[in-house]
Amino acid sequence: QPLAAKHVMDDMGRGQVAAGPVVALSALVVAGGVLAGLGHYVLDRSAEAVVCAARRRLTDRLLRLRVPVVERTEPGDLIARATSDTALLRQSAPQAVSAAVTGTLITVATVVMMGLLDAVLLGVTLAVIAFVGVVVAVVSPHIGRATRHTQESVGRIGAALERALGAFRTLKASGAEQREAAVLHRAAEHARRTGVRAAAWEAVSATVSAVVVQICFLVVLGVGGTRVTSGAIGVSTLVAFLLYLFALAPRIGQLVDGVGQFQIGSAAAARIREVEELEVEDVGAPGVAAPPGQEPSPATVTFHEVRFAYRPGLPDVHRRVSFTVPGCGLTAFVGPSGAGKTTAFSLIERFYEPDAGRVSLDGKDVREWPLAELRANIGYVEQDSPVLAGTLRDNLTLGVGEATADQLRRVLRLARLEGVADRLPQGLDTHVGHRGCRLSGGERQRVAIARALLRRPRLLLLDEATSQLDAANEAALRDTVADAARTTTVLVVAHRLSTVTTADRIVVMEAGCVRAVGTHAQLLAGDSLYRELATTQLLHR
Numbered sequence: 001q002p003l004a005a006k007h008v009m010d011d012m013g014r015g016q017v018a019a020g021p022v023v024a025l026s027a028l029v030v031a032g033g034v035l036a037g038l039g040h041y042v043l044d045r046s047a048e049a050v051v052c053a054a055r056r057r058l059t060d061r062l063l064r065l066r067v068p069v070v071e072r073t074e075p076g077d078l079i080a081r082a083t084s085d086t087a088l089l090r091q092s093a094p095q096a097v098s099a100a101v102t103g104t105l106i107t108v109a110t111v112v113m114m115g116l117l118d119a120v121l122l123g124v125t126l127a128v129i130a131f132v133g134v135v136v137a138v139v140s141p142h143i144g145r146a147t148r149h150t151q152e153s154v155g156r157i158g159a160a161l162e163r164a165l166g167a168f169r170t171l172k173a174s175g176a177e178q179r180e181a182a183v184l185h186r187a188a189e190h191a192r193r194t195g196v197r198a199a200a201w202e203a204v205s206a207t208v209s210a211v212v213v214q215i216c217f218l219v220v221l222g223v224g225g226t227r228v229t230s231g232a233i234g235v236s237t238l239v240a241f242l243l244y245l246f247a248l249a250p251r252i253g254q255l256v257d258g259v260g261q262f263q264i265g266s267a268a269a270a271r272i273r274e275v276e277e278l279e280v281e282d283v284g285a286p287g288v289a290a291p292p293g294q295e296p297s298p299a300t301v302t303f304h305e306v307r308f309a310y311r312p313g314l315p316d317v318h319r320r321v322s323f324t325v326p327g328c329g330l331t332a333f334v335g336p337s338g339a340g341k342t343t344a345f346s347l348i349e350r351f352y353e354p355d356a357g358r359v360s361l362d363g364k365d366v367r368e369w370p371l372a373e374l375r376a377n378i379g380y381v382e383q384d385s386p387v388l389a390g391t392l393r394d395n396l397t398l399g400v401g402e403a404t405a406d407q408l409r410r411v412l413r414l415a416r417l418e419g420v421a422d423r424l425p426q427g428l429d430t431h432v433g434h435r436g437c438r439l440s441g442g443e444r445q446r447v448a449i450a451r452a453l454l455r456r457p458r459l460l461l462l463d464e465a466t467s468q469l470d471a472a473n474e475a476a477l478r479d480t481v482a483d484a485a486r487t488t489t490v491l492v493v494a495h496r497l498s499t500v501t502t503a504d505r506i507v508v509m510e511a512g513c514v515r516a517v518g519t520h521a522q523l524l525a526g527d528s529l530y531r532e533l534a535t536t537q538l539l540h541r
């Protein structure tokens with residue numbers, strides 16, 4: 001554009017205005033505007049695509065993290081990385097890329113054109129650009145560091161909120177709102193402080209570059225004026241050079257801003273990358289316990305000399321645990337709290353891996369099973385079975401995606417849930433999660449059992465709720481377990497006498513060891529701990 005302007009001016013100086021350069025100048029102005037708009041759109045579009053890919057990869061990874069890894073992290077902070085950090089990346093990436101590509105290209109092109117016009121004036125300009133470059137190099141790492149701290153505080157807010165909302169009733173009952181709010185306020189205040197620090201560094205580099213560019217204008221004007229007076233260059237060359245300088249000034253601003261945005265984006269990207277370095281499970285393709293139409297055969301479970309600690313440095317929770325559960329029937333695990341019963345289930349599900357010994361399903365080490373296939377063979381019902389936000393149907397079909405009315409009817413009957421489904425206002429389509437109708441503890445466990453049974457597992461692991469169930473719920477649970485044990489191998493961490501007395505075998509655990517195995521009658525006669533548990537703990541539950 002400035003070159004076209006120079007031609008127009010030269011023509012005017014000669015008193016003959018040709019249409020060509022004027023048309024070229026107008027066309028260049030319009031084309032420049034359209035290209036800028038188009039470039040903006042393409043860049044934002046690409047940024048959306050890149051950030052969408054980052055979010056998908058991140059969420060995929062988060063859901064495949066290993067259980068011990070999640071236990072070591074703060075879920076709220078992980079959520080912040082998938083939401084706040086990717087949003088920051090989305091916001092900063094286009095500016096950084098546009099500065100890197102357009103800014104650099106236009107700067108280089110402008111500098112070349114300036115060189116063609118006058119080498120001396122170019123020298124002055126390059127000295128200024130170099131000075132701005134030094135300032136930016138010194139300032140930009142500070143912007144990155146401050147942004148990193150801001151994002152860490154945002155992560156802390158997420159973690160503190162997750163902690164508070166996850167135990168909301170306890171929080172209220174303990175009157176701890178203000179104490180929890182203080183933690184959140186501290187994190188918010190820290191985010192503000194570091195955010196302001198980043199803004200201050202950005203302001204420093206923007207101000208320095210703006211002032212220096214202004215000085216550059218004045219120097220170019222002074223030196224250029226002298227050169228025009230001495231006849232070294234013409235007025236039109238000086239005007240064209242100044243026009244190039246006008247075009248260059250915002251580019252320098254853009255480059256300075258781009259480097260700042262790059263630092264901000266890198267801080268977010270570094271936090272996202274940290275998640276990508278966390279250990280994930282190789283889940284593979286979804287597995288099935290048995291082909292459709294074929295009844296799944298009951299599985300066998302063996303623990304052989306299993307030793308396990310949750311973390312290096314923590315005491316062993318299992319110390320040479322060995323037992324065998326043949327296919328079919330009901331096996332109950334009893335023992336004092338902390339004996340390692342639930343841990344046995346976690347090892348079967350391969351949430352953790354033993355430090356020594358073998359856990360086998362059907363005689364094959366669980367580490368040799370493809371993970372998805374192993375878990376497809378197992379139905380796991382946790383002690384505090386959570387109900388997920390959504391309808392009762394969503395909760396039941398979580399493990400299968402969808403199910404026919406017949407399949408749902410079957411598991412509802414098995415889990416003694418027909419009455420519950422009938423009672424709910426919209427039946428299976430009633431919301432039972434956070435915002436919907438609440439289910440009782442016993443009902444939640446039976447929903448979890450129905451969910452597990454819908455996958456037609458060959459092994460059912462049931463960690464009985466420790467809380468007191470009413471007589472109706474307890475009877476329903478007992479019948480459900482007895483039904484399931486007719487066709488499936490059922491392992492129950494038992495806290496209730498009713499489960500234990502009817503079990504085909506009982507494994508008594510104490511302090512990470514298997515102390516005795518037998519039926520209720522055999523153990524009453526032969527094991528003092530069992531006798532004590534039966535008379536005190538179990539009978540009173």
Ligand SMILES: Nc1ncnc2c1ncn2[C@@H]1O[C@H](COP(=O)(O)OP(=O)(O)OP(=O)(O)O)[C@@H](O)[C@H]1O
Binds near residue numbers: 335
């Ligand atoms: N995720 C974990 N990280 C570290 N230690 C754990 C973890 N889960 C359990 N433990 C510890 O391991 C020990 C055994 O726990 P486990 O849940 O297997 O006992 P349990 O026999 O099922 O007890 P309960 O009857 O109370 O459910 C306990 O001392 C517990 O504190």
